[in-house]
Amino acid sequence: MALEIRPECERCQTLLPAEAATALICSYECTFCSACGEYMDGICPNCQGQLLPRPAGKARSGA
Template sequence: MRPNCECCDRDLSPGDAHVYICSFECTWCPACVDGFENRACPNCGGSLTLRPTRSPEKLADNPASTVRVLAEDCVATR
């Protein structure tokens, strides 16, 4: 679970039920997804779906990633 939107770099908590991912787990906030052509992943062109959340008790033993990922082409166009 990535900690940020790959386009605008907004922080995204592991419990946020309004985060989108593609099959490659590219991660996006709703505001950025609204601006994507056909609401498709700008990296792979795949469909986006809401990211599942992880329960707090599972997060304790299996924390979300702290590695931030940015799609440079996306950031440059915003």
């Protein structure tokens, strides 16, 4: 099963393209930028899970 690569931070709406190295996710794939992750002490506000670096994906073509 593939990860759902959400395009922006759920807190500040910073764009996080698939290849962004600064994206963080929890086990439910809630997505945050590194600045918001640091502000939240690495804990997801939705599920209280740990935020970890999201694996980088490939950029989508504009098809």
